[in-house]
Amino acid sequence: MAEEETQVIVGLEVHCQLDTKSKLFCGCSTDYRSDGPNTHLCPICLGLPGAMPALNKRAIEYAMKVAKALNCEIVNESEFSRKNYFYPDLDKAYQITQYDKPLAEGGYLEIESDAGGEKKVRLTRIHVEEDPGRLVHMGNVERGKYSLVDYNRAGIPLIEIVSEPDMRSPKEARKFLNKLRATLEYLSVFDSEKEGSLRVDANISIKGHERVEVKNITSYKGVEKALTFEVTRQKNLIRRGLRIERETRHFLEGRGVTQSARSKEQEHDYRYFPEPDLRPLRVKSWVDGIVLPELPDARRERFMAQYGCSLNHARTLTGDLKLANFFEKVVSSDPKGLAPLASTWIADTLIGELNYRDMGLDPVDPESVAALIWLLKAGTITDKSGVEVLRVMLDQRLKKEKTETPDAIVARLGLTRTTGDTGAIAAAIEEAISENPKALEDYRNGEGKALNFLVGQVMKKTRGKADPAELNRMLIEALKKKEA
Structure with missing residues (x-):
């Protein structure tokens, strides 16, 4: 295949939990990892009839802080929508998110490129949404007999940071995530040590072919591994003259492979419509009051x-x-x-x-x-x-x-550097040379590595206490005498 036909194109959708004390639309604690499953719940985060969401101001402030740090433009008016789909961990059968009116647009993050030097990865948007619950698989996701559902996580505030497809390798994707994680930690809006606090959907394609989405990767190393597997899988399909299907795949971290999950949904499948219980957000005037730390x-x-x-x-x-x-x-x-x-x-x-x-x-x-x-x-x-x-x-x-x-x-x-005790160093040098005649012969033949090898042997005998400069001087002198 020609080089241009094997160019890798990667874009990421990064979901980050904001480190607030309460959920996005109610007062339930966000410490969902404690106390046991299904204990941090109320009618609002469960979406029970008649329950009315109330927006968490701190979550919006945190999201704006991230947007400003990533050079984004806060829009004049953003809006929450309902994203309708059925999945066992989605208690309401819809997710409150932002669709065509996100909080912020544009922006970029600079990373070190594979070619060396700085590279700007453009951002498409940052929007705010609620986390769904989580499934706990009994066994593994492939062979487990059943799964349990825990709704404690439902309603945790998330930001989704969507990049443009500007990355050209799995390695660059990992660098992007590492830089993003560091930025969020400097802003004090995110705790990377909490399990599940960052999840990634990775979109990858080979230039000129269909795009594949790998969903819910939960580690930085996992993103690089999943994308590396996908690069190999997709290029192998192209070599065999087969078609790459547009689909959603899951990453099986234990095996290091991706597995087909379903065909890729289209936007109309989610039946988006404006959230009737929340007013549009007009918060652009808050930007000037946001003070960023040293990034x-x-x-x-x-x-x-x-x-x-x-x-x-x-x-x-x-x-x-x-x-x-x-x-x-x-x-x-x-x-x-x-x-x-x-x-x-x-x-x-x-x-x-x-x-x-x-x-x-x-x-x-x-x-x-x-x-x-x-x-x-x-x-x-x-x-x-x-x-x-x-x-x-x-x-x-x-x-x-x-x-x-x-x-x-x-x-x-007894690790103090040996200085002045040249007798001990000289004895160690003699032992090293006599025990390694081949190294001596190699040195005589002009192989520089032999000298480094002998230095290492003497260092072992002196337990690293010999002064390196003194050792090198004495060793060279001893080797010259052997040549005479």
Whole structure:
């Protein structure tokens, strides 16, 4: 196939729960994950006859805050409609949403493109709607014998952020979601740690072919995996000369595949009509009163200017609100002195160790990390020893054991950098060379990797305590003597 015939086109519809205390049209608590199923309900969120919805002002303010942060235009008049369809988790058999008169239109979000550099992903609209209930499948969605329905979630305020089809790969889609999540967290309108707080419908097509929608993906990694599977599936159909059907599919996360659910509905299938119990919204005048906090892009630029962070490190550190705050706490005692080393250690080493342990940032003490950075900056320990100290610190936190200071760990394990004791380093060098004759031969033949290998072997023997510069100098001298 020609390259233009395999171009991937992706657009996303992102549903985000707004972190309000009460539901969109009634006073029921939004803490639907507690107390048990079907306990946070009232006649309004159940849509019982005679119950009248009353709009949550805070939800509208939060939605407008998001719209302003995403460069959208608040419309002069928006309107709620009834979207009619039957599904077991939809208690009223209709959903109150915004259809042809959304709260905001246009806008964009900047991401790092696959080709490098910044890329604007245009937005179509942001509208406000209520969440339906949820189904709890007994077994899995394919083979479960039955499902239970919990209406606690019904009526939770949602915003739906609809993008233009500007993304060109599953990877760009994930970057868009990560940037969007960070922006919502900076705005304090969204809690990403709550299960089900963000769900995605992904529209994907190969240029010139029908579009497929993958519904209700509940994780950022899931979006990338589902779209990657769809790219492969659709391109395989094209290669075999088969037609791609316009349809809705579900992502089966356990298997990493999508499965056909039904043919794609058309707008007329939902029989939209204006919600008779709610007046049109005229809130554009509120925009000037909305004050935005420092957002990820602005904070990234500040980290580069104030702390001297590289672009990649600044992007990583500011891509998560907790991580950005953590970094600033670590360097607070001496920003100019600690920031260059701390940005590298936190963005690369710390994040890597946390991911390896499937561990969050909350248990980590920024003062302890700052103390470790000071030891590294002062040359008390080597980078290799620093990693060993960090691992001990994290493991103690993970196991909820009594935690030691970095100084105490260094003293207990004897990790202080070896300086002046050239005899110990020389002995380790001799052992490494004699135990690895092939590396010596490779070095003589001009293979640079052999030197790095031998450095690693000596570091193992000295438990990472040898001064790297001194070690390299002594090792090269020893190898030259072997050549003589």
